[in-house]
Amino acid sequence: MLMIIFAWLSIFFTIFLAPKKHLWALITGQGFFLAFFSMAWFFLQDFNFSNSLFFIDKISGPLAILTCWLFPLTMLASQSKVYLEPINRQRAYIANSTFLQLTTLLAFTTSDLMLFFIFFEASLVPTMIIITRWGAQERRLEAGMYLAFYTMLGAIPLLIWFNKFYATHGSLLPILTHTLYITQTPTNYPGLFWVTFNAAFLIKLPMYCLHLWLPKAHVEAPIAGSMVLAGTLLKLGGYGILRTSPMLQEDTLNQTLLVMLVAILGILATALLCLRLTDLKSLIAMSSVSHMNLVVAAALISTPWSYSGAMMMMIAHGLTSSALFCLANTSYERTNSRTMILLRGTLMIFPLAGAWWLTVMLLNMALPPTINFAGEVLIMASLFNWSPIAFLIVALNLIFTTAYTLYVLWSTQRGPLPSHIKTLFPYQIREHLLLLLHILPGLLLIIKPEMIFF
Ligand SMILES: *[C@@H]1O[C@H](CO)[C@@H](O)[C@H](O)[C@H]1NC(C)=O
16 A cells, blocks of 8 residues: 555656656556556455555545546646646646645545544645635635635544544554444533534535535636545545444434434535526535535434445545536636536537536436436435435435436527537547546446445
């Protein structure tokens, strides 16, 4: 595993030594090579590896693979915009993205929860630099501010809890949680306890009510920022909840009923909100919030099935929402607008891109054979087991999701072609390849879902 980390570090040499002309080709090539190399290594370990520094199991393995896979794709996606900048800024951009990649990969694979905490927080720095330095509009500073303050707010209780846990049990290794006899200081408010110590993760996911930073960050971020944010950073929160759950008391579901209500409300409210949004990027961000609240609900139910559902949902959502941001970005680069109604009718001029839109939107809607659907079914089944009424309420989400999917497809693809978009430059092979490489893993996972079945 250390070998893989050093292999990823070697990208820094390429960044600073590569000649100007071949910089992006070299970085993308090396990124793909490293992604395949790391994935082969993860598969060889069969998701069962632990030493004093790294710990890979069924929860961290798939997420680490997702992180490795998305890095070359972000490089592929951001070429055309960043290529116009001076060479030093291009190098700084790639350096920051690589740094972000390293921190997230380390956060997913490290075996000590304190190191996890450090990398979890460290990933904030490159994200903020990428958003505030390479964002397209002037409100990016505000977005960075929101991101920083929301994240910091959750970090403090988590740090206190980790310290306390270490002081009483003498270890923060998740491998040992089965063997440690975990005693909890009795509190009068176990639900409040749960929320306070998972606040950092709930903000990162984000739970409804704590999600205000997300649409802002997505709208302002450049494409690599959006892809990594939707693809891996949100999953850090879900990973944190799943990873630390054995350390908390079991019987908290009744006490966390309020959180559950907020999550269920969040699933419905954000899906409904998507029907009224006109800004494509913030719509995709809102749909992420809706999906991630399903993960919160699954984590609260905390049965093996719901955990498997949460894992599947996170992997599936990582691929599809990243692909959606790529699609939104390809339209944005051509029309310089995120307003959906201005992108109308593009099916007429870009039929293949229309096919990508359809595929990705159907994946996002959780069409049956896909893993998005498998994840949703697992979560819904465990919800039904917990409370049929909650199941019925969440089932409404399926209707709303279908509705906003059709709304997006209709308002970006169909309709008469407005005269202002008749002179767009065509899709490049790079962009088709980018989308294919997002969709292909999603389709391949249908054949072998046990890979991410926790
Ligand atoms: C990130 O970008 C800034 C410039 O905006 C640069 O000064 C800094 O060195 C970069 N970070 C890394 C890790 O390369």
